[in-house]
Amino acid sequence: MKHELEQLISKAVSQVFGPDVASKVVFSVSYPPKPEMGDYATNVAMVLAKQVGQSPAAVAEVLIAKISDFRFQISDSPEDKEFSSFNLQSAISNLQFLGGFINFTITSEVWFKEVVEEIEKSENSYGVSKVVNPEKIMVEYLSPNTNKPLHLGHLRNGVTGVATINTLKAQGHEVTRVGIINDRGVHICKAMLAYERWGNGATPESTGKKPDHFVGDWYVRFAQEAAKDPALEMQAQEMLQKWEAGDIEIRRLWKTIRDWVIAGWKPTEETLGFSYDKVYFESDVFQLGKDIVEQGLQKGVFRKNEKGNVLFDLPEKEFGKDEQGQSRVITMLRPDGTSLYTTQDLGLAVTRAEEYHLDRLVYVVGSEQRFHFEGLFAMLKALGYAWASKLHHLWYGMVYLPDGKMKSREGTVVDADDLVLQMIDLAKQEIESRQLGLGASTFAKAMVDKKDAVDSEILQSKISNLQSEIERRAKVIGIGAIKFYLLKQKPTVDIHFNPEESISFEGFTGPYCQYAYARARSILRQGARVKGIGDSQRINYSLLGDIEERALLQKLESFPEVIGRAAAEYNVALVATHVFETAQAFNTFYTTHPVLKADSIEQAVARMKLVETSAQVIKNGLALLGIEVLEEM
């Protein structure tokens, strides 16, 4: 519709002011701030005013006259080929000049029909579009260290990664999801050292701890002991050197610890829907990149300094100079030939791009790594890789706790498992305090009272079914709340984690959206059983069109466009905001417009379509965010 209006406006401008003016003018078609102003708006009058030397009002007047004229001219003339491609003229029910904008009102028969039919046709794939040039994209995300459990920062990374992947897929790209497990380094050795020294052969099994937490506790223990005995830091370094040298004993310990942590993450990742098509281990790939550096040294992309370090000079244009007025450098190889983090990433990027024939490589990594990635991308460009310009570091801000930044070593972290369990528990309480929960406890009480009177086996199974249903719903709601909380702000901003707000199920939250969906589905279930509504074939769209309905339709219509923007800008918060606004518009519609008890069966049928398509859009939007919906909650 938007595109057709653009054509219509261009045509009108061309006829009034000539093709030269029309070809140069850049105007937009958008939604007015308030639905009562109209369904679409264009700023063309303001843009043109300057060019043609008239006031916006005067320009608008002639354009409105011209467009109105079209309506009479071509309403039903098939031979008028120029306009037969779109019958929009007859679809416009009102045109007005307001605050500099020309506002269009579209007839319900055309607008509602078009949007509703499009959604009904596409169903779960409404919002999915095909970009002109589908790309092969790899997205790397999560990348945890094998010395501790996942925390809130990982959650933000994970949900952002998943939502971004979904959004890119919805644009028709082919996406490969990868993770890199950081299983090498001194931080791992610290956990190993503490375990070796004080562990006494304990295991996750013997202690009953989740294995990643088990290891994390040893890591914390190390920090505590190291505060008292600084020599431990040195010993951890020595352990790393032994690891590098391939010491059998150390390697064995390392593997045990590592595998515990990875096994410990598994259920957490499954619960949250984090998964990969391929996982890289740093211990496997940390030697990568050295040969590329050697080649680059020959080509003069890198240089060796007097100490024997191999360096990359960052372009001064983008990176500026350091204190001494020298260009900034990244060290690639130490004099002893050992490599650094950037070297590994360099090698890995090249390996991946070649193996998967990538058009684009996206790294979901925190903002503190921006310098690292900018440097990496700059050197890949300098090395002449064609795909280097398509690399992207999708960075996101820190998560701050009320008392400051999270630090694993000091134990000031929000543990992912704790948070998830807490949220599910809260959701459970919430459910139990409502209809289903009440029913369940009444049921439970009845069972106790009449224990002997009825078949207890049947009752038992009914109760356990009920309980597992509550569990299932609590999980969907609790996890939905966490994910939405972390996704509703654009990735670039820091999140000041507010425990109160994060556990809320009201307002701008995931459960609010899920609730709107459940309400809609409830109406649809009931409507389907009503004679004349459930079995109706014909829809009279002219019975729709109140302000609340138009506001809702606008949200439904703009959903695909929002996804496109979210993908283009790597901003999945746009999707979250849009889903919320859709749910909000639906709720407003819901309270102002009875559906099953509408004035007529015909009207009920028409409103059912709006309910159905709203539910579909909310569901699709939440799905992009990795959030499930419930038919009842």
Place this chain on the structure above:
RNA sequence: GGUCUCGUAGCUCAUUUGGAUAGAGCGCUUGGCUUCGAACCAAGAGGCAACAGGUUCAAAUCCUGUCGAGACCA
């Protein structure tokens, strides 16, 4: 010190890439469940968009400077 993110209601954030009267959520005040699910809806209070200039039909948005916060690099 340099680079980069920022600075919008009491708090947490939006603002359709320069557009209409700067909007949401939370919190606060008030009203609405015998009518499709109140995890909801409606109304109200709350703003010099850090500050000072500039660019133009139009600036929270772009430019310059000042102040303040954070991250990274030394």
